Amino acid sequence: MLAVDRRSFLGTSIPGLAAALVGPALVRAGAPSAQRPDTLFLTWQRDPTTTITVQWIGTQSEVPDVYVSKWGATGAAWSATHASVRPFPLTNLRVFRVEVTGLLPDTEYQFRIGTQPATYRFRTMPVKATDTFSFVSGGDCGVNAHAAVVNALAAKQDPRFVVIGGDLAYDNGSSPESVLGFLRSYNRHMTDSAGRLVPMLACVGNHEVAGGYSRSRADAPLFLSLFDGLFRDTSYAALDFGDYLSLVLLDTGHVSAIGGDQTDWLRKVLSERADRPHLIVANHVPAYPSYRAPDGSDGTGADNRKYWCPLFERYGVDAVLEHHDHTFKRTHPLTGGLRNRYGVPYLGDGSWGQLRAPNSPEKRPYLAAVGQAYHMTVHRLEGEQRYHIAMEEGGKLADAYSTCGKRPAKKG
Ligand SMILES: [Fe+2]
Ligand SMILES: [Fe+2]
Structure with a gap:
């Protein structure tokens, strides 16, 4: 494990990013537009190298087809996939979902919805990690000006996808308007520099669930109306990206016990x-x-440390992305809670749009770095190297940390 030289890694991009950021965007209220849905976003239910899932919340009485073709290929054929539809809970609105399968890896596509003239671009993930790429993670967003600014900052990094680690919209299982506001903000900002939509993955947090903890799927109706493609049977899932990355999304006791x-x-x-x-x-x-x-x-994280951390250590997990506490934090690599160069680093703590003051590393020796700042983290994968770049709301670098290769996993 080694720290990277911040200046050499990021060059002059940080001031440029800060200068390029626009002021906070206002979140529009009201019903979704029937044309060019302002809640449109991409996600995955399975293999990100050959599939994409298109979703939006709308009012259409007719269920449209989504037409997909290769982007940039003259005369490329459009293939149609029919949308499925389900209620958007607690409203008269509906969730439209289309999963397009059989795509080519690492390929750019465009799609359009029914007879609407707008086209949207996306690209599939590569099967082999031949090129460097980035994804962004964070959590605890909500619908406010800070979350909108961090959305814009995240999009500027040209991530291949975004992982939101719970507390997306703070809907508490009962506020569809919060979910609509969250999706509109994501839709407005989360397009990369080439105009491609950036897919979103998520795991469940306490504010997706009425009652927060030890509840059932029925208590997370809004979250699951969007993400039960991936969380079909359980509220936790693993997603494999080609031969180079696996992402394991867990439920810290909200719908499923730890x-x-x-x-x-x-x-x-x-x-x-x-x-x-x-x-x-x-x-x-x-x-x-x-x-x-x-x-x-019943201290925070007690069950994680009892049941999960030994498995993270045993099987060579490279990083754990944590949230919920509304700060920036990075732990030392830890084994059994103690600093160990072969241990697991825990990166967090969920301040995309919510903020608290963290405890200091002097008070919590497992902490290596903390900050009271709205932030998200860019994870850049370069061969065996991983860079974790935490960036504050204004574009300032909060932290840069890298790890390389695999720790030896214990067998058995
Ligand atoms: Fe939160
Ligand atoms: Fe939370």
Whole structure:
């Protein structure tokens, strides 16, 4: 594990980013537009190298086809896929979903919806990690001016996708208007420099669920109306990107208990992926909190540390993305809670659009770096190298950290 030279890695891009940022955008209220849906976003239900899922919330009475063709190819044929439709809970609106399969890896496509004239671009993920690429993570967004600015900052990094680690819209299972506002802000900002839509992945947080903890799927109706393609049977899932990256999205006790079935599943999933070049976990409540207290029988993260952290250590997880505490934090690489150069780093703590003051590393020795700033993190994968670049709302560099290669996973 080594720290990168911040100046040499990022060059002069940070001031440029800050200068390029526009002021906070206002979130529009009201019903979604029937034309050019302002809640349109991309996600994945399975293999990101050959599929894409298009979703939006709308009012159409007719269920349209989505037409896809290769981008930039003269005379390329458009193939149609029919949308599925389901209620958007607590409203008269509907969630439209189209999964397009059989795509070519690392290829640019365009699509349009029904007879609407607008076209949108996206690209599939590569099968082989032949090129450097970035994705962005963060959590605890909400619908406010800070979240909008961090959205714009994230899009400026040209990520291939975004991972939101819970507390997306703060809908609490009961506020569809919050979800609409969140999706409109994401839709407005999350386009890369070439005009391609940036897909979103998410895991569940307490504010997706009525009651927050130890509830059922029925208590997370809004979140699951959007993401039950990936979280079809369980509220946790693993997504494999070609031969180079696996992303494991967990539920920190909101719909599924941390121990029991989820831990049994996690053990199997991690053991099967221990040799992956990049094995990254995202969850909402942190194992190593920066704001809340970790101590006591029900201290924050106690179950994570009891059930999951030993598995992260055993199977060579390269980074755990944590949220919920509304700060910037990075832990030392940890084994059993103690600093160990072969341990697991925990990056967080969810301040895309929410903020608290963290405890200091002096008070919490597992912490290596903290900050009270709205932020998101750019994860840049270059061969065996991983760079984790935390950027504050105004474009300032909060932290740069890198790891390389695989720690030896313990067998058995
Ligand atoms: Fe939160
Ligand atoms: Fe939370």
